[in-house]
Amino acid sequence: MASNNALASSYNNNIRPLLDAVDRLRNLKVTEEGIQLPTIVVVGDQSSGKSSVLESLAGISLPRGQGICTRVPLIMRLQGDSNTTKPSMHLEYGGKIVPTSEDEITAAINTATVEIAGAGKGISGKPITLVVKKKSVPDLTLVDLPGITHVPVEGQPSDIYEQISKIIKEYIAPQESIILNVLSATVEFPTCESIRMSRQVDRLGERTLAVVTKSDKAPEGLLEKVTVDDVRIGLGYVCVRNRIGDETYKQARVEEERLFTSHPLLLRIDKSMIGIPVLADRLTQIQVSIIAKCLPDIVKKINEKLNRSMSELNSMPQNLSTIADALKAVIRIIKLVRESLEKLLIRG
Numbered sequence: 001m002a003s004n005n006a007l008a009s010s011y012n013n014n015i016r017p018l019l020d021a022v023d024r025l026r027n028l029k030v031t032e033e034g035i036q037l038p039t040i041v042v043v044g045d046q047s048s049g050k051s052s053v054l055e056s057l058a059g060i061s062l063p064r065g066q067g068i069c070t071r072v073p074l075i076m077r078l079q080g081d082s083n084t085t086k087p088s089m090h091l092e093y094g095g096k097i098v099p100t101s102e103d104e105i106t107a108a109i110n111t112a113t114v115e116i117a118g119a120g121k122g123i124s125g126k127p128i129t130l131v132v133k134k135k136s137v138p139d140l141t142l143v144d145l146p147g148i149t150h151v152p153v154e155g156q157p158s159d160i161y162e163q164i165s166k167i168i169k170e171y172i173a174p175q176e177s178i179i180l181n182v183l184s185a186t187v188e189f190p191t192c193e194s195i196r197m198s199r200q201v202d203r204l205g206e207r208t209l210a211v212v213t214k215s216d217k218a219p220e221g222l223l224e225k226v227t228v229d230d231v232r233i234g235l236g237y238v239c240v241r242n243r244i245g246d247e248t249y250k251q252a253r254v255e256e257e258r259l260f261t262s263h264p265l266l267l268r269i270d271k272s273m274i275g276i277p278v279l280a281d282r283l284t285q286i287q288v289s290i291i292a293k294c295l296p297d298i299v300k301k302i303n304e305k306l307n308r309s310m311s312e313l314n315s316m317p318q319n320l321s322t323i324a325d326a327l328k329a330v331i332r333i334i335k336l337v338r339e340s341l342e343k344l345l346i347r348g
């Protein structure tokens with residue numbers, strides 16, 4: 001027990017501030033300034049089960065269904081808080097903060113999606129951020145992207161494939177992104193469009209982790225698929241069984257465990273490759289290691305930007321003093337961010 005407490009307090013003192021710093025930088029939209037942040041990006045073919053995986057990790061309902069559901073990037077920030085008795089959650093989009101609840105979350109995301117991408121089936125690259133603070137969630141930030149489809153469904157623009165590909169590539173191309181490739185056990189992995197796309201930016205699969213959904217629907221041959229690895233997934237596979245129908249999240253985890261421990265074909269898959277809790281642990285470890293790897297470079301890039309802005313500012317004519325004052329204020333903010341990052345680096 002004592003060592004668990006020590007682990008928890010070391011986590012709160014060392015890891016939490018790192019995650020918070022990265023989330024704050026994301027809020028400051030530093031990516032628009034060409035500074036890439038360590039991000040876990042969820043990709044998959046349409047209806048592969050991306051939203052269901054996020055639901056399972058967060059223990060909340062998200063818009064789910066057959067056909068296109070996710071029409072804008074959804075940045076999901078999960079924050080585990082052992083002191084919270086009641087979960088709290090809100091959406092951030094278009095400069096607004098909208099408090100919501102577990103019962104209303106699906107409707108709130110749908111409303112935000114319509115506001116951003118229209119009422120039809122069109123898509124948009126502007127993200128919605130969903131912040132979830134809950135007792136038993138892993139500390140993770142993940143970005144869910146629209147599912148890839150070649151054939152537009154009724155009401156979708158004819159260039160839907162090009163539009164979705166563009167958004168996905170933007171998110172998965174940076175070396176700082178980890179690709180969580182969601183593959184349905186019901187399909188042959190080499191035929192997945194999401195595999196083709198992630199291989200374009202990560203040829204050897206070094207920053208790709210696969211999560212295989214619908215293990216319950218296609219257990220035959222699953223062990224072979226995840227051990228032969230003919231699509232090159234460098235960070236490995238985790239097979240899961242998501243919530244089905246009206247099951248609660250607790251029931252879904254019980255059913256998942258029962259499936260993998262009782263099905264004659266599935267119980268042969270190694271324990272380190274099955275279940276949502278294993279996936280949550282893997283993602284948390286990966287997230288910490290990419291943040292630690294990327295942080296020195298982020299600080300360096302912020303420093304370079306700062307120095308450039310300072311010299312531009314110093315060379316400005318006197319009569320532009322109002323603009324100069326505004327810029328100075330911006331630089332003060334960047335300095336504060338830099339200082340807090342540097343403190344973290346020294347501590348880490």
Ligand SMILES: Nc1nc2c(ncn2[C@@H]2O[C@H](COP(=O)(O)OP(=O)(O)OP(=O)(O)O)[C@@H](O)[C@H]2O)c(=O)[nH]1
Nearest residue numbers: 046047048049050051052065068069070147214242
């Ligand atoms: N039986 C079973 N069904 C699943 C599983 N995971 C997802 N599903 C179902 O598959 C369908 C598609 O799941 P979604 O999570 O909406 O898929 P998605 O990839 O987010 O869909 P888009 O965003 O529209 O591309 C839903 O009906 C889910 O209930 C699973 O592990 N087992």
